[in-house]
Amino acid sequence: TRAIETILVIDKSGSMSGSKMSNVRKAAKNYVDNINVNAGDKIGVVAFDSGASKIHGLSSNKGSVKNAISGLNGNGGTDIGDGISRADFYNGGNAVKAMVVLSDGHGSINNEADNARSNGVEVHGIMYGSGASENDMKTVSDSECTADSSQENSDGDTCWHATTSSIDSVYNS
Numbered sequence: 001t002r003a004i005e006t007i008l009v010i011d012k013s014g015s016m017s018g019s020k021m022s023n024v025r026k027a028a029k030n031y032v033d034n035i036n037v038n039a040g041d042k043i044g045v046v047a048f049d050s051g052a053s054k055i056h057g058l059s060s061n062k063g064s065v066k067n068a069i070s071g072l073n074g075n076g077g078t079d080i081g082d083g084i085s086r087a088d089f090y091n092g093g094n095a096v097k098a099m100v101v102l103s104d105g106h107g108s109i110n111n112e113a114d115n116a117r118s119n120g121v122e123v124h125g126i127m128y129g130s131g132a133s134e135n136d137m138k139t140v141s142d143s144e145c146t147a148d149s150s151q152e153n154s155d156g157d158t159c160w161h162a163t164t165s166s167i168d169s170v171y172n173s
Contacts, residue, residue, distance in 0.1 A: 003040030003095040005058055006031075007087040009080075010072060011103040013049045015131065017074030020104060020164070024128070027168040029066045031100075034172060037062065040095065045069060048083030049076030058090060078107030080136060085112045089121065100171070101140045102126040102162075106133040113140045125159045126170055 008028055012021065028045070035041040037060040045055040045068055056068035080103055089097045099121055101113075113123045125140035127133075141159035162170040 001039055004098060005042045005089050005095045006098045007044040007046060009046045009083040009087055009099055009101040011078060012047045012072050012074050013078040013105060014075050015105050021072060021074045023164050023167050025069050025072055027171045028069050030168055031171040032062050032065050046083050046086045047072055048079050051079055052082035052086045054086055078105045080107035081109040081112040084116060098122040100124045102128055104128040104132050107136055109136055109139050126162050128162050
């Protein structure tokens with residue numbers, strides 16, 4: 001089994017404040033709990049609003065990553081592309097490289113996801129809530145994404161739709 005390096009790219013724009021952000025923090029921490037560090041899995045976190053920053057680099061230290069997620073609060077705009085471009089993976093190695101991009105709105109995105117894919121990264125999108133842009137998530141995951149369905153494309157990149165009640169199960173699928 002190949003190790004998996006996952007970077008969670010999380011929208012922390014103003015529309016994510018309050019209970020939405022609380023639910024995402026909880027679901028992201030549950031995701032962290034489920035990585036298999038014994039198999040060599042590592043996880044990192046990038047958060048974005050009007051700009052993006054690396055919240056935690058790739059690590060097998062679950063507690064440290066979860067502490068970083070705890071500090072996320074909603075404020076600002078939605079620069080999805082900057083979030084994607086800040087996801088740094090280790091060079092070399094045989095690990096599967098995957099990015100899970102969550103957003104609840106319409107944001108700035110150009111060819112950042114395509115660039116990641118061309119470097120061998122699986123890019124998955126989570127459309128969170130009813131205000132999320134289907135077109136943005138289609139660009140992120142290179143697959144169809146609609147408000148009521150989840151689909152996988154031929155590259156294995158997936159686009160999910162999540163609600164407050166399903167965000168935990170979506171992260172874990």
